[in-house]
Amino acid sequence: MNLYVSNLGFHVSDEDLRNLFSAYGNVTSAKVITDRETGRSRGFGFVEMSAEDEGKKAIQGLEGKEIEGRSISVSVARPKTDRGNSFGGGNRGGGGFKSRW
Helix, strand or coil, X not given: CEEXXXXXXXXXXXXXXXXXXXXXXCEEEEEEEECCCCCCEEEEEEEEECCHHHHHHHHHHHCCCEECCEECEEEECCCCCCCCCCCCCCCCCCCCCCCCC
């Protein structure tokens, strides 16, 4: 089960996240998301638990728990969606020039 963890303190590491969630079951991966340019935490991450019941226990046990002075939020992660390319894909309005030919 893949979990989304938000409102993390900026000093929480991947290992901290793994240790926190391992009390609820087998953690197969734990990743704090960082800014590409600065390398600084973006305040959220993902934890993958090997079993759904372990993930549910982690949600119940950790939702709202205070870590580094911040109340974290834990929920089931939504599946990653294709956001398209960043080069103008999709209709964003604006009109633009249209040839009459």
